[in-house]
Every structure is written in C-alpha cells, then in structure tokens.
Amino acid sequence: MAEREGGPRPGGRSARVQASVHRATRDLLARLDRAEVTIPLIAAEAGVTPSTIYRRWGELNELLADVAVERLRPDMVPVETGSGIGDLLAWAEQYAEEMASSLGREMIRDVLAAEGEAGPRRCCGYVRQQIAAIAERAASRNEAFPDIDTILDRVVAPIVYRILFDEALGAERVGGLVEAAFVAA
C-alpha cells in the first residue's frame, strides 16, 4: 500500500479502476456477510477481472484494509464551536461514537488485519490532521491548546483501546478525558 501513498493520478484509468473496486467492495459489504465477500465477486460487481484485483491488492485482506482506510479519511472540517476545548470535545465525542459503531469496529479491524503499517499509520495521520485543524483555530484565537501527541495519548488512545479491548467509553467519559488533557496543558 505504501508505494501508492499519494493514490493514482485522479481521473486516470487506474483511479477509475480503484474507485470502481472500492465502490463494489463497499456495496457488497453492505449487502452480504463479510465471509461471503470474495475477490471474484468484487471483480464481477466492479466490472473488472479478478486478476486486476489480485495484481493490484494481492489479497482480500489488503483490499478490505484499503477500503477501510479510505472510509476513515475525514470528509469534513471539525465542527467550530468558538473555543478549542469545545471543538475538541465535539470532535472526540463524534469520533468515539463513530469508531464504537459496528461499522467503525469493522473498519478498525480491517485496517489492522492487513500486512504492514502503512494503513494504520494513515489512520493515525487523519486523526492528527483533524486535531491540528482544531489546534490552528485555537492558536488564531490565542488560546492555549495541548500538543497533538498529548491528545493522541490522553484522548484518542483510550477511546480506541477501550473499543478494541474493553467497553466503549460513553460521551461523559470522553468529555472527562478531553478536560483532563486541557488541565495538563
């Protein structure tokens, strides 16, 4: 996955194949049990040959991870509430809720099931981008704001760890984590 970090040239044949295979995979995952989704089925749905998929993704795990990472790419600017802590609270509550949903859990699992670290790191990169956007707005208002690694350790990590290994944290607990990260800053 690493060598395609920037993605194929937009609008090119390769980009169209990728978009079509991703769409087919998402559609099949929505309609079928995960165990029923296979590369030949995806190929038929996407209108490409199975070997196109094998050549490009190698195996199903890699394709599912690629689709999951793409879905985790944020498609909106974090909500603006008027303060850095307010923005972070709103973002963290939404993130915790989305990741704890069954779709969110499935995406995390797919990302982690593929070989290599490129997929998981892209996910962490998306989170960093969102937090950085909130931090920049706070800086433009001359507000103190914790550094991004503090927020990863103190807010994002417990949200994700609890979802994967324990019980998902509710909005109140997430709010407590955000407030504690600000006290530390």
Place this chain on the structure above:
Amino acid sequence: MAEREGGPRPGGRSARVQASVHRATRDLLARLDRAEVTIPLIAAEAGVTPSTIYRRWGELNELLADVAVERLRPDMVPVETGSGIGDLLAWAEQYAEEMASSLGREMIRDVLAAEGEAGPRRCCGYVRQQIAAIAERAASRNEAFPDIDTILDRVVAPIVYRILFDEALGAERVGGLVEAAFVAA
C-alpha cells in the same frame, strides 16, 4: 470462546487435546510463514483429526486468537521494587517492550482478528490483574496509587495505540506516562 472461559477440566481429554493443538500451532508459527499455517497441518502436527479442530474452534482465525490470548496470560507476578510507582514503571516498560516486539504485535493482531469480544476482553483482564497486584502491594505499604482505570487510560492505552497505529513508545516515554498518572492520582 466465551463458553470455555474457565478452560476445560485440567488433565481431562479435552484439556489434553487443547494443549496439544496449542503446542502444535505455536511450533508451526515458529517454523513457518503465517500464511502457510493451516488447520490440516496443525492437526497432523498435533496428532488429531482436522475435524476435531474445526468442531472446537470453527476456523483458523479463532484458533490463532485462542493461542495468542493464552500466550498473553501473564506467567509471573509483577517485579517488586519497593514502591508502587517503581513496580508500575518496571511492569509498564516490560509490557511495552514485549507488545512492540514482532511476536507481541502478531499476538495482538491475532487476538483482534477473531470474531467476538471474548478474546480481547480476556487480554484486558490480564492487564487489570497485573495492575491490581501492584496496587494491592502499594496499599499494604499505605502508598497512594492511581485506580486501575486511570492506569488503563493513561499508561496501557497509549502504549497499545502507538504500537498499532503509530510508532512504539520508548522506555522514556513510557516512564513519563507512568509518572503523569501518579501526579494525577
């Protein structure tokens, strides 16, 4: 996996089959590439029929998760250093190092790849047990000690999150997390 929470009766036929299949799986994982390890191979190595394994574990993912959870079960009491913070520091550094190793990463991945939450929760339970043992020793010395959930959020979660999604934390960063958790307590 949930229904076998306590494991089969020690010494019984079922326990012997489980021990033999686990041992065969560990041996094969040590000798072969992960992708080459199959249920028929494990069965041959363990001296059982493949259907014994299918009946009991359903599929390879579940068996690999079961073996990984078993390996993550702590086999020693946390090192005693004379203080709660010293004990927690020693435990956290060792935990971070073990989980960041390639064997540790593989075990986490195997645990998360299986269906259901029983395996991941058992892993979190093992961590809780180790921290509780350290906390009890601290209490017997009348020392202040953070509560277990604080340590899960502030120490364990960032260690595991960084291994899975970013870059493993070094001993110094882990030490900083432990100290910060104590300041908060």
